[in-house]
Amino acid sequence: MVNLEELVKKYYAAVDAGDLETLFSVFADDIVYKRPGYEPLVGMEKFQEFYKSNRVIKEGHHTLSNIVVKDPYVIVEGEFNGILKDGKKSHTTFVDVYTFSKGKATKRHTYFDGQNV
Template sequence: MRPNTRIVQDLSSSGANWAGMGPHSAPRHALNPSRSEVAMSQRTHAPMDNHADRNSPTSAVRRYYNLVDEGDIGALISLFEPDAEYHRPGYETLAGHAALEHFYREERVIESGWHVVSRIISEGPEVAVHGTFEGILRNGDMVTIRFADFFTTTPRGTFSLRETFFYTPLV
């Protein structure tokens, strides 16, 4: 099986390699499930919480990480609405399937890697994710970086919006 894949901002120039932020150091928290749906795992491929509905916004987000880690770009793009937007630092807004596919196939700086999700919180169609990505950049550098993602889902379980943030020194 090929190593998992993930997109991140080009971190090679910042020298970011977050030692100590590996998969076994990810925090594990619990929230009041009556207010928010919470599912946690060390790796995105771990089984979901027994209470998670297969068609829930949280399940769609977990599918996203599994597909991106497996490098299944076609299936990943199908999780987005045709006019979905993706906002991430350092890039113009990506809008629509063609722009998203071009980004995932041509512009991402990651060769391989995987997500370690420490927290997923869902309220209605909104899903917030906190985790760590570990992988290898196309230039061969190893990277470990914390991230936060925010998804807006549709009733069909697809994404109309995704926003990504990275924990990295900029100023």
């Protein structure tokens, strides 16, 4: 059985390390990702395009403060500190809501309380 808490922790560690292969492995091919400032990203191709080309963040670190798991859902609260591609510093708090099926995230919805990145 897949440990959903460990899976989302793996995702954030991969994002912070720039490990796209591991990052993408957490999500299903039919992923639907909703994020403020973007049209919903539907499907792995659009999801990969976002992380490879369209994400405004150059680098940074997620600090997770709370993870709630109620299969098939995982809710993560945290904050992000980093540098944007334009060189500006970034700080925001966030909540991510995931839906899982068969060990892969099929939906993700990000909410920001502060700077939308």
